[in-house]
Amino acid sequence: MLEDFLGWSIVIVVAASLVAWAVLQRWHPYRDMFFIVFLVQGFIYLYFSPVIRFSQFSLDQKYSYIVLFLEIFICFIIPFIVIYQRRTKRIAIRPLKEELAPVNTYVVLYSLAAILLTGGFLEVAIAENLLFKRLGPMLPVAIASLSFLEFFVYRGFSEWSLFLFLLLLAIAQCELPRKLRGLVYISMSLTGITYFAYALINSRIASVLGICAVVITYLLFTGKKIKNAAKLAKVLAVIFIVSAYSLKVVQNVRDNILYDGLTFSYLDPFYKGEDKNRNGYEFWWRLDGVELLAEMTPAAMTKGFAWGEAWIKPIEIVYLPLFDRHKSDEIKANFEDTAETYFLEHYTTIDNETMDVNSTPITDWYGNFFLMGFAACAVVIGYGFGFVVKSLSSNRAPFVFCFALFVLTRFMSFETEFITFVALLVKTLPLFLLLYLFPPFHKKAEDAGLSHDLAPQSQSA
Numbered sequence: 001m002l003e004d005f006l007g008w009s010i011v012i013v014v015a016a017s018l019v020a021w022a023v024l025q026r027w028h029p030y031r032d033m034f035f036i037v038f039l040v041q042g043f044i045y046l047y048f049s050p051v052i053r054f055s056q057f058s059l060d061q062k063y064s065y066i067v068l069f070l071e072i073f074i075c076f077i078i079p080f081i082v083i084y085q086r087r088t089k090r091i092a093i094r095p096l097k098e099e100l101a102p103v104n105t106y107v108v109l110y111s112l113a114a115i116l117l118t119g120g121f122l123e124v125a126i127a128e129n130l131l132f133k134r135l136g137p138m139l140p141v142a143i144a145s146l147s148f149l150e151f152f153v154y155r156g157f158s159e160w161s162l163f164l165f166l167l168l169l170a171i172a173q174c175e176l177p178r179k180l181r182g183l184v185y186i187s188m189s190l191t192g193i194t195y196f197a198y199a200l201i202n203s204r205i206a207s208v209l210g211i212c213a214v215v216i217t218y219l220l221f222t223g224k225k226i227k228n229a230a231k232l233a234k235v236l237a238v239i240f241i242v243s244a245y246s247l248k249v250v251q252n253v254r255d256n257i258l259y260d261g262l263t264f265s266y267l268d269p270f271y272k273g274e275d276k277n278r279n280g281y282e283f284w285w286r287l288d289g290v291e292l293l294a295e296m297t298p299a300a301m302t303k304g305f306a307w308g309e310a311w312i313k314p315i316e317i318v319y320l321p322l323f324d325r326h327k328s329d330e331i332k333a334n335f336e337d338t339a340e341t342y343f344l345e346h347y348t349t350i351d352n353e354t355m356d357v358n359s360t361p362i363t364d365w366y367g368n369f370f371l372m373g374f375a376a377c378a379v380v381i382g383y384g385f386g387f388v389v390k391s392l393s394s395n396r397a398p399f400v401f402c403f404a405l406f407v408l409t410r411f412m413s414f415e416t417e418f419i420t421f422v423a424l425l426v427k428t429l430p431l432f433l434l435l436y437l438f439p440p441f442h443k444k445a446e447d448a449g450l451s452h453d454l455a456p457q458s459q460s461a
Helices: 002-025 033-052 059-088 104-127 138-144 148-172 178-202 204-222 229-260 291-303 309-323 325-333 339-347 361-369 371-393 398-411 418-427 429-437 455-460
Strands: 100-102 441-443
Touching: 002 033, 002 059, 033 059, 033 204, 033 371, 059 291, 059 371, 100 104, 104 148, 104 178, 138 148, 148 178, 148 204, 148 398, 178 204, 204 371, 204 398, 291 339, 291 361, 309 325, 309 339, 309 361, 309 418, 339 361, 361 371, 361 418, 371 398, 371 418, 398 418, 398 429, 398 441, 418 429
Parallel strands: none
Antiparallel strands: 100 441
């Protein structure tokens, strides 16, 4: 049909444009890799997965998707890439150990903190049956039953574990006394294994992005270069195989845990549970980031867009736990702690309790500000990625480096609403204060103008 042809044509043109842009602008395989990973996710969520589902759509739905495809490309994708490139075009990559040195006392502090947080998380998650967090409407109830300390440990590990693992990975690339290096390796291993095991049970995207984050940050921290195509192909092959395995394990868990419980059989990549009448398009449906945009548009055009109102309760949930825990728990129990819920209730007939629609960083911007939201999101995210890449690649300042590393762990996923990310930054202020007062690194060269050749000598002086 004509609509299917138009949809696929737009998707192919967008993909070809992105590839051509990357080749012509010579995007750096290490420096720009986080940006590329984010952009690839965006293409999957906003173009590839939606067009795969076109055979299920009515004529009106197809036209709605086609219009959104064009609007997203013009108002979001293009300005996002342009802004990012302007912010990063002159950034060089330097090995971490040439610029930063660990503060041994504080390295001990963060290593022990990671061990304690991981151990506390395992105790709470196992005791309260929260290892598998996709409990539907029961999840807020289960979390509300936790004490303040249990909640802090459980949520703290869920939000900070990948950051702590990457921070310890960065510390491990620097010069350390033998005993301290052993402590760092133990802490890093315990935190990393627990994080990836938890991710394998719960989240496909967390599993894959965690693997990408470890590989890319290691290359950035060490400054190592893959000098030939064969080695690069091997690295990409390993990432692909491990990622594919992670996806399969998560799918095994999600499809069968409610029927068969939690079992080690899910780790078998060839495991097949009983047929639960799964829809053949279910996988792509879960990655469709345009569905909510298309569903809300007709009503929003009639009633008017939210103009910031959708962000009120997600912002309230940041401070209410300190002043009104009951109201905070009520908002969470009703799934009102995201902008997505506002859009579902005000602009669609989708059952709010299922919460089975996908939100992306552009969802809440669009629902609040229409096409201006796409452009505003492109500006904010473009500058955000530029800041992260500059802070992690060279001319690193200790606190800014740590802050950028945390932002990266939360920012690189295309599955997170923008307001959710902002709320998390506010909730993480105590951690940022700790990193500022007790930085795990100090700048090696006081004189920022020291040359590349002199920087290592200053360490031995």
